[in-house]
Amino acid sequence: MDSLLLIFLVCLGLGAVIGFMAGLLGIGGGIIAVPVLLYLLPKAGFGSEILPHVAIATSLAAIILTSxxxxxxHNRQGNIPWSLLKPMLPGLAIGSICxxxxxxxxxxxxxxQTFAIFVMVMALQMVFPFKVSERDKPLPSTAVLFTTSVVIAIIAALMGIGGGxxxxxxxxWCGIHMRNAIGFSSVSGLFIxxxxxxxxxxxxxxxxxxxxxxxxxxxxxxxLGIVTTSVLMAPIGARAATYWPVPVLRRAFALLLILTGLKLVFS
Structure with missing residues (x-):
């Protein structure tokens, strides 16, 4: 089978997994897509000197439709605080492009190796999520919001994730309620x-x-392979979350991510 066709077919399956897991566990596709692409893309002739760049860039592009x-x-549900775009969008754009x-x-x-370490840290975050109390308080200054958005966008785009x-x-932490933080994160992920x-x-x-x-x-x-199926499978994963033991699956998936990260560090 032609290598290009093989990669497309494998990525159809990868997109289905990404979409389903995103709906089921609420995770971004990058931490799944990048490790798989690192192993898959050499079959298309990508050398080791550019392989991580291509895997991360392709993962990032696939996030656009999902975001x-x-x-x-979230916009239909009124969860997006659009006023935050004014101080943060320029930073998100600059950081992402850079x-x-x-x-x-x-x-x-x-x-x-940096991506591998990042994956393991994110896996630990899945098992032991940060506890941040929601409370009403004044937002930081525009300069703080801009600078933070630049830093977050750089890290997220370097790792091929949406940044949520x-x-x-x-x-x-800034006092934004969780549903609004998640809603704004979906918009930010699109721009990143x-x-x-x-x-x-x-x-x-x-x-x-x-x-x-x-x-x-x-x-x-x-x-093309990833986005074709990921968009279709995300709603199915979201429905499955109603019936499946999500906390148990989240811990099992986190363990798989840690093992994947260790493999990437020592490969």
């Missing part, structure tokens, strides 16, 4: 994914030796 769907749902160029400053091995795992605790993907496209545009069917660092067959 758009989530943001629309991430693609910042990633080029890291060696492939360092970027992969970082943004939601910060917003609740969009601008971050654009940064990786531009940063990878002049990279030589890239296989066919790439747009900068984004590998289009993998992207």
């Amino acid at each position: 758009l769907s989530s943001a629309r749902a 991430s693609g160029f910042i990633s080029q400053l890291f060696s492939a091995d360092l970027l992969q 795992i970082l943004l939601i605790p910060f917003l609740t 994914a969009f601008f971050g993907s654009a940064g990786y496209v531009v940063a990878g545009w002049q990279v030589t030796g890239m296989p066919e069917a790439t747009l900068g660092y984004v590998y289009l067959p993998a992207l």
